[in-house]
Ligand SMILES: [Zn+2]
């Protein structure tokens with residue numbers, strides 16, 4: 001009988017290691033690592049060795065063994081130093097892992113060297129800008145911004161950097177923060193204008209929309225010029241119908257209109273802002289976006305629903321909030337687990353708009369363990385376009401660490417997430433959340449730029465409040481002293497809303 005023993009060569013070990021690595025449990029990953037080590041030892045060609053180390057780096061990253069991940073990725077880069085797509089991801093893995101381990105200067109040096117060796121590569125430039133933000137080396141970022149003013153080619157390159165990662169607002173925010181820190185805000189303004197002009201010449205609508213969004217956010221958050229910002233955001237909604245840029249702009253506008261309506265003491269003025277919000281929602285609801293887009297058109301509607309709910313118009317409130325909750329429940333009950341993280345997030349935000357803060361906090365609690373498993377270490381949720389991470393959990397999550405925190409603070413701070421003592425999400429701005437320090441600054445009025453509004457209510461998501469615990473049978477939800485399992489809880493939300 002032919003035996004599987006005998007001639008187990010490098011290809012065999014690699015294939016087995018790769019297969020095992022797809023099953024993201026700790027024992028499978030450990031077995032995968034062992035096979036990949038065998039593959040390295042038994043391979044003769046450089047490419048086979050490189051490929052095994054590359055796979056090994058990912059396995060160690062999934063295992064949370066960060067030093068080993070860095071060692072394996074470095075070996076791969078040593079064997080084949082060419083700057084190809086996979087090596088760029090390896091360089092990014094090393095950088096982000098170093099940031100996660102607190103090796104910030106090292107992370108900056110890595111990314112700076114990678115960028116110097118590939119100065120026309122937008123991913124390399126983004127990595128450098130991100131590491132520069134984390135290490136306070138703002139002048140490098142400003143240098144890239146300034147070069148966009150020197151030639152069309154450089155403006156086009158900056159546009160590429162802005163578009164290479166999603167969400168793009170993070171990238172443009174790092175750029176604006178760097179310019180603000182050096183007192184050169186106008187450099188950011190002029191650079192974004194240069195990107196827009198260049199994109200217009202090439203009829204590149206996507207890039208034009210992103211440059212305009214960067215400009216609008218700069219006026220809103222840094223110059224704090226509301227009328228200029230509102231006009232820019234309104235133009236984006238009208239000019240780039242049914243795009244991510246239009247939907248993102250609609251959220252910012254919706255929260256600005258909502259806040260202005262709520263804060264005005266003049267009833268006529270309040271009504272003007274509410275009408276603007278209603279018209280915006282009508283316009284956005286008439287657009288058809290691609291499924292899977294984030295953000296979607298539902299967020300602005302849900303915020304209008306929140307307005308109605310707060311003014312006792314419950315039927316209108318329900319009509320405006322229901323689409324967001326309905327979509328989330330469908331995504332949580334389908335067979336596709338890769339959309340669950342966003343679904344919990346959307347369910348939570350919809351419930352928050354309805355005023356049900358407890359159910360919202362429960363739904364948010366489920367984003368934490370999933371998020372822990374989904375992200376690259378310290379990667380702030382940025383993804384190269386078209387390369388979504390789909391990895392599932394590999395950590396043996398115990399009760400007390402089930403909701404260990406990973407998340408991006410929108411206060412623009414460069415703090416490592418491990419230092420966050422709390423994390424609070426805004427109930428009006430979409431997808432805006434703060435660490436303890438930035439939240440305090442928001443309340444004190446000492447933030448370096450404007451994000452959110454101290455008058456907005458916030459919901460603290462972390463530390464966990466014990467609403468959801470992990471037990472032998474799975475996650476349990478604690479409601480008024482009694483425990484229900486997840487299906488029961490979702491059934492209750494379902495009956496309430498659908
Ligand atoms: Zn912060």
Ligand SMILES: [Zn+2]
Pocket residue numbers: 426427428429432451452453456
């Ligand atoms: Zn806010």
